[in-house]
Amino acid sequence: MADGGSEPPGDTTSPKMRDNSSQTNSDPSKILTSEKNCFQIPKWLFWTFAVVFGIVAMGLASFDIIMEVPSYLGFSPNRVQASPSDIMQELGIDGVILFRQYDRNDDGYLSIDEFEPLAHRLLESNETATYNLTIDEADEVVTIETLFQPFNLSTMSKDLDSFFSGDVNSVAGLKAWKKPAKEWQNFGAMHFDFFMPPDPTLLESVGNVYDIITFHGADLMTGPLSSNRYYPSRVMDNEKTLVLLLEMFHPRPFIYMRFQPQGSKAVVRAYNDKYVDIVFRIHAEFQINEPPYYPFWFTPAQFTGHVILGRTSTEVLDFHMYVPTDKRLNVDLEWLNGPREAENMEVDIGFIPQMELRNTAPSIHAYNGGKDNRETFIEKKESAKETAVKSIKWKEEISFQKCANKLEVAFYPFKEVTYHNFTEVFTKARKENKLVHQEKFLSTWSLVADLEAYKANKEMPELALSAERSLEAYKFPVEMMVIQPDGVVVHRTNANEFLDEGHEMSFMESGFDDPSGVAYLKFLKEGLRLAEEQKATHTAEL
Template sequence: MGRSRPGERGPPSPGPAAPTAPPPLYTRTLALLGAVLIAAAAAVTARAYARLTEAQAAARQQESAVKALGTEGLFLFSSLDTDQDMYISPEEFRPIAEKLTGSIPTTSYEEEELPSDPSEETLTIEARFQPLLLESMTKSKDGFLGVSRLALSGLRNWTTAALPSALFAARHFRPFLPPRGQVELGEPWWIIPSELSVLTGYLSNNRFYPPPPKGKEVIIHRLLSMFHPRPFVKTRFTPQGAVACLTAISDFFYTVMFRIHAEFQLSEPPHFPFWFSPAQFTGHIILSKDATHVRDFRLYVPNHRSLNVDMEWLYGASENSNMEVDIGYIPQMELQATGPSIPSVILDEDGNMIDSHLPTGEPLPFVFEKIKWQQKLSWEEAARRLEVAMYPFKKVTYLPFTEAFDQAKAKNKLVHSILLWGALDDQSC
């Protein structure tokens, strides 16, 4: 019982179980995932290889360009090749063509943006300009030792305003009006907002020609072009832009005070860039609330300090080339309206056009009603608010050296002394 007889076999012992075949759907999923991973890896490899190939091609192209043109020649070529495709298009070559032929296009973006209208009021703006005093530059103390004469050629040759006078329509100054709903005295708003920050860094030094102005930049560009043909309405460094605030309000008029940070490029190829950065442009405009009439306009670089201009120029053909820096003093850089805006066409009561001149040849005199201001803000307070808008650190009061100790003693506080090469609250330091 329980034993097997000789010659008989017992039941076969169970062996290892055969592997179970995976479901068909699972197999297909794994295969598809593997294919996707392989394709993704191949795509990444292809992109990396393409970038490497492009970088190698660009390096070879750069090396070839240096051999063909030399470092200085490549710098000139790159300054014209704005899209960096290593080809000069007719549009990119235009500045050189104009310089060589002496021709100026019959139309420009300014004329397209600021069309004339014979039925509107116009005013004449005059430019008053006295060149920078070379003896005010620190490098003049040693006779500009080590400074190339070519480097300063643009500065030395800039002795007069590019355009002594120009005619503007009153409505061209509409960008100086406050934003809709903003009618508080002294509340700043941006005419041209800054596009730079600590994160964005600064704009390139290696430029000659300003970008075409857009929108509210157009009127400021046109005004500054009266001084020099290459104004940049946005500076390379912060604080950039233009800020304004109301200083007086009447039933029909505003007085607007403004502050503009702009700079000029005084050189053209084949010279290296030379940047001329006034401390600031400030001024005011009195205009009607619908911008159909301008009663007064003035824009100028303040000249009450011993230094009011920063200058920087390159000594090489790249962004990392050596740069010289200096500061100086310009006695006068000013735009002033010769009088209020007046109608371009004068009509009588029946709508007929009449002569705008007296029999003697003199223009008809216009009598303007005196403006009765309902609210006013002092110039000093308005200037302070615009200053704080440009330089938020000015919310803290900075005092002259001697006054600081009197305040410290009265408030029982310590004195933090700062020594500056120029002014703290403008571009000349």
């Protein structure tokens, strides 16, 4: 199988939102001159968000808003109007500005799609929450430094200058993100305790994967979380350290992803009686736009790295967390260009050269020689850090790559099958007389950008031909293909077709199994049948 996708699926026909940014800071009273400032809400939302309206009822009671039920929902409209002076008197400038933020098209109405992110905000008591972790006087303190190079816009498949007409509202946040939110921040050693395994016995073995962030939101039954929102949900106390680390890049990280893979996992790489080396893999994303711009989601492929901690969590010897840059593309981009998620979602993929965090030096006592170090930048001491790490004698250890492989399989169970590089898989397939998956197949995956490079490789004509054939069969951002050893594609499907088949599958077909897994097996079997049929036809012709 060759996953020839370069970007996630999505609708690229959405209209462009007009620029409201120039009006955001204008005199709020000027927006009250209209006789019909409207707020479109269906009646069922009054039950769903009863608490919200209980909180804001006093403000809305006299707001010059028309509570208008959309006719397409089959309800009769109810209208309540007040004068512009009542609006300003009851809500004040702040209330008017809040309304304007979510009135994306500046038409004086809040449609259902405009109201949805506001509902998320109102239902969260701390939509702009700031988490402060106190460093105890008896703790050790470590300085974490941000290393950041902005996203490379030229790596996107879409030409932003020609793709949009006029101002590029939706990508305003992406273009403006030139530096990290924080250059450095101090943490207490105890704050890194959340990396430790919940079961202490795992500190006496290596290679066992465990959860550090467990996601209990969207699943096969509920589907993905909404993309039409701006503010992260409240997190648990033991998750605050991760949020603060990610906030060093951007102020709005989401540690609960909208889609799979969700959560964060870790594995003990090495240990002795004093220290433990933990390798982790974190899946998180960032909302880099704010109202009135439509949401823009920035999703790195992963954050990986390691941390060496004292077994009692009182010392941080080494910490490194980063987005891998060994692939041509490493960030998924999704944004709305209109009010409806299903119709106006755009997708692309690109590359960020550097997005990482490191400790400047091993942790030191919060109070050292009568000096309070909790707010002090601890100067870089790379040589001291390297010496300290190299001097450790581990009781048991495995390689970083082995840990990374275990974490990958934990997030993607299908990775239990060995995936070979595209550059070698066809040679291996010819030798073993297999299709390109386990007993009957060899597996590979590739980015379209890689296939284009292989196609142009004149020094390896067989590889170039296989890449060319895969590209000829490629029709969608994410593809699955069954390919003969000579590079001929015998069966293919794209991500949308594949997911639709899984969703349409009856319970009798899938039982208690994941419908996607059943659909995948069906896809492979059909590919095998077509390959055998092709082989028989070729033999008959000879």
